[in-house]
Amino acid sequence: AQKITQTQPGMFVQEKEAVTLDCTYDTSDQSYGLFWYKQPSSGEMIFLIYQGSYDEQNATEGRYSLNFQKARKSANLVISASQLGDSAMYFCAMREGQDGGFKTIFGAGTRLFVKA
Amino acid sequence: KAGVTQTPRYLIKTRGQQVTLSCSPISGHRSVSWYQQTPGQGLQFLFEYFSETQRNKGNFPGRFSGRQFSNSRSEMNVSTLELGDSALYLCASSLPREGYLATGELFFGEGSRLTVL
Numbered sequence: 167a168q169k170i171t172q173t174q175p176g177m178f179v180q181e182k183e184a185v186t187l188d189c190t191y192d193t194s195d196q197s198y199g200l201f202w203y204k205q206p207s208s209g210e211m212i213f214l215i216y217q218g219s220y221d222e223q224n225a226t227e228g229r230y231s232l233n234f235q236k237a238r239k240s241a242n243l244v245i246s247a248s249q250l251g252d253s254a255m256y257f258c259a260m261r262e263g264q265d266g267g268f269k270t271i272f273g274a275g276t277r278l279f280v281k282a
Numbered sequence: 283k284a285g286v287t288q289t290p291r292y293l294i295k296t297r298g299q300q301v302t303l304s305c306s307p308i309s310g311h312r313s314v315s316w317y318q319q320t321p322g323q324g325l326q327f328l329f330e331y332f333s334e335t336q337r338n339k340g341n342f343p344g345r346f347s348g349r350q351f352s353n354s355r356s357e358m359n360v361s362t363l364e365l366g367d368s369a370l371y372l373c374a375s376s377l378p379r380e381g382y383l384a385t386g387e388l389f390f391g392e393g394s395r396l397t398v399l
Contacts, residue, residue: 201387211372211390257325261386267337270315270374270388272325 169193170258170273178279179248186233187243187276189258195219199261200241201270202232206254214256217241245278253280284309286391288373294397300361303394307354307375314356315388316348319370328371331356360396368398 171190179185191200202214217225217232225232233242245252258273287306295301307314315338316328327340331350348358354375360367374388 199386203388203390209370210392211374211388213387213389216387259388263338267330267332268313268386269327269330269338269340270386271327272317274324 169271170260172258172273172276174276175274176277176279178281179245181250181280181282182247184244184246185248185278187245187256187258187278189241189243189273191239191241191258191260193239193260193262195262200232200234201259201261202230202241202243203257203259203272204252204254205257205275211257215243248280250280250282253278286373286375286389288371288391288394290394291392292395292397294399295363296399297363297365299363300359301363301396302357302359303371303373303396305356305358305373305375305391307356307373308389311375311377311389312354313376313386314350314354315374315376316356316358317372317374318342319372319393320368325372328358363398365398368396370395 169192198219200217204212204214215225215227215230215232217234224234229246231244255275255277257275259270261270289304313332315330318326329348330338334350345361350356370393372390372393374390376386376388
C-alpha cells in the first residue's frame with residue numbers, strides 16, 4: 167500500500183509567489199518523522215525541513231514551512247517567495263520504525279517549475 | 283566536514299555481471315541506508331545498516347546485498363545484473379536519534395549511476 171502520496175506530478179509557480187506541494191501519508195506508528203527533500207537537476211538530494219509526529223507547531227526553515235495536519239495525515243510543504251533556483255523535484259518522506267530498525271520511505275515526488 | 287562519498291559515480295555493466303558500490307558516510311554518522319532511484323519506481327528503499335548490522339531491508343530480491351564495516355563505510359552488491367537494475371543508487375548517512383526527539387534526516391551522496399546493457 168502506498169504510504170506517501172504526492173498527487174501533483176508537476177507544478178508551475180510564478181517567481182516571488184508562494185506555492186504549496188501536497189503530501190499525505192499513512193502509518194499506524196505513533197512516533198514518526200516527516201521530511202521534505204529537494205532534488206535539483208544535478209541529482210543530489212537536499213534535506214529541507216522536518217516535522218516530528220509529536221510536534222504541535224508547524225516546522226519552518228527560512229522560506230520553507232510544513233503545514234502539518236495530523237488528523238488528516240497531511241504534511242504539505244509551503245515555499246514562500248519562490249525563486250528560479252527552487253525549480254527542482256521535491257520529495258515528501260516519512261521515517262518510521264522502532265529501535266530495532268528505521269527506514270525512510272519517499273513519495274513519488276512533485277516537479278516544481280518556477281517561471282520568471 | 284566532508285559529505286557522503288559514493289564511488290564509482292558512473293558505471294556500465296552487462297547482463298549477468300555483478301557490481302559493487304561503495305559509500306563513505308559523513309564522519310560520526312553510524313547509520314547508512316541505500317536507495318534505488320528509477321524514473322518508473324521513484325526512490326525505493328534497499329536497506330539500512332547501523333553498527334555493521336542490517337536493521338531493515340526493502341522489498342528487493344536476494345541479488346541485492348550489502349554490508350557495513352567497522353568504520354561505518356558501506357558497500358552494496360548486485361549480482362547477476364538485469365536490465366531493470368539500471369538506476370541511480372543513492373547512499374545516505376544519518377545520526378539516528380531514537381525516541382521522541384528522533385529526527386534522523388538523511389544526508390545523501392551524489393549517487394552511483396549504473397547502466398546495464
